[in-house]
Amino acid sequence: MRRTRFDDWPCPIARTTDLIGDWWTPLVMREAFSGRRRFEEIQTALDAPRAVLTARLNRLVEEGMLERVEYQSNPPRFEYRLTPKGLAFWDVLAAMWRWGSDWLWPDGQEPPVVLKDRETGAIVTPLVIDEHTGEPLDVRRLRMGRNPAANPTS
Amino acid sequence: MRRTRFDDWPCPIARTTDLIGDWWTPLVMREAFSGRRRFEEIQTALDAPRAVLTARLNRLVEEGMLERVEYQSNPPRFEYRLTPKGLAFWDVLAAMWRWGSDWLWPDGQEPPVVLKDRETGAIVTPLVIDEHTGEPLDVRRLRMGRNPAANPTS
DNA sequence: AGAGTAAGTTCGGTTGTTGAACTGACCGAC
DNA sequence: GTCGGTCAGTTCAACAACCGAACTTACTCT
Numbered sequence: 120m121r122r123t124r125f126d127d128w129p130c131p132i133a134r135t136t137d138l139i140g141d142w143w144t145p146l147v148m149r150e151a152f153s154g155r156r157r158f159e160e161i162q163t164a165l166d167a168p169r170a171v172l173t174a175r176l177n178r179l180v181e182e183g184m185l186e187r188v189e190y191q192s193n194p195p196r197f198e199y200r201l202t203p204k205g206l207a208f209w210d211v212l213a214a215m216w217r218w219g220s221d222w223l224w225p226d227g228q229e230p231p232v233v234l235k236d237r238e239t240g241a242i243v244t245p246l247v248i249d250e251h252t253g254e255p256l257d258v259r260r261l262r263m264g265r266n267p268a269a270n271p272t273s
Numbered sequence: 274m275r276r277t278r279f280d281d282w283p284c285p286i287a288r289t290t291d292l293i294g295d296w297w298t299p300l301v302m303r304e305a306f307s308g309r310r311r312f313e314e315i316q317t318a319l320d321a322p323r324a325v326l327t328a329r330l331n332r333l334v335e336e337g338m339l340e341r342v343e344y345q346s347n348p349p350r351f352e353y354r355l356t357p358k359g360l361a362f363w364d365v366l367a368a369m370w371r372w373g374s375d376w377l378w379p380d381g382q383e384p385p386v387v388l389k390d391r392e393t394g395a396i397v398t399p400l401v402i403d404e405h406t407g408e409p410l411d412v413r414r415l416r417m418g419r420n421p422a423a424n425p426t427s
Numbered sequence: 428a429g430a431g432t433a434a435g436t437t438c439g440g441t442t443g444t445t446g447a448a449c450t451g452a453c454c455g456a457c
Numbered sequence: 458g459t460c461g462g463t464c465a466g467t468t469c470a471a472c473a474a475c476c477g478a479a480c481t482t483a484c485t486c487t
Binding site for chain 2: 472473474475476477478482483484485
């Protein structure tokens with residue numbers, strides 16, 4: 120009676136949920152993006168149970184989102200670096216950031232943190248568009264359909 | 274020893290994680306977006322444990338993402354409709370859709386489903402950009418900083 | 428009368444999370 | 458040369474959440 124897994128489902132949302140539905144995982148990724156690489160660093164920043172953090176880091180390494188790299192050998196110490204797959208995941212966190220900022224603070228209040236461009240200092244506001252039209256998504260016009268290019272074995 | 278809650282954390286990603294980190298929740302929202310509104314409909318589509326689905330729907334109603342509407346009174350029956358807050362959440366699912374499609378299928382394979390425009394039939398490919406510049410996000414140039422407009426009590 | 432439908436609730440058993448303490452290998456200071 | 462500190466975990470018992478299956482209530486349809 121294990122927790123139901125979604126990583127074999129045919130839907131991209133389901134498979135992604137399997138990853139980030141693991142409690143703590145998006146926050147571990149957030150820490151990775153803000154430059155923290157070491158176990159202690161992340162554990163202290165999040166105050167997450169150490170056993171859970173171990174499990175999450177291992178999962179993220181297995182999934183190819185982080186890479187476990189030895190940065191000293193005596194005693195052996197490791198750090199966790201974002202891979203290209205992990206870096207690409209930032210877009211998901213950015214969408215969460217935007218929606219959370221827009222909807223999860225009481226009226227008249229704003230979150231205490233914003234995203235900024237490191238060089239210009241300008242505030243960055245993530246927005247999801249359709250790559251082909253450049254327009255924001257219109258939920259009412261969307262539907263899910265069969266992928267004509269899909270390999271039948273997938 | 275309850276599961277750690279993130280809904281009071283000062284970070285938008287943390288608060289959003291508190292919602293979608295609940296197992297099944299993103300999939301319940303996906304079903305809502307694909308037009309399913311009734312308990313049985315959603316339960317059958319997902320094959321989720323009924324008690325869990327009850328808990329998730331109640332949470333989403335509490336959070337103001339779904340609205341519980343009586344559609345017949347004898348016996349009382351209810352359906353769940355997306356609110357504006359719930360509709361806005363589609364952007365997060367779209368970002369998950371894109372990342373999952375790009376990274377969670379083995380090489381040479383593609384997901385069996387795509388997003389399409391209901392009217393034109395064109396394939397829709399979600400992309401996250403910065404609303405101000407119109408450019409895709411560059412992770413290396415981003416940092417998190419204090420919000421100059423934040424209300425001190427938030 | 429009996430079967431079916433809808434929206435849940437209840438149940439016992441299993442898995443996952445939590446906080447705190449512990450481990451083992453090293454380092455640097457006294 | 459031992460004492461305290463750092464780092465990256467592991468171990469443990471208590472508790473919470475999840476699982477599948479069966480049950481409930483109040484109708485309607487045949």
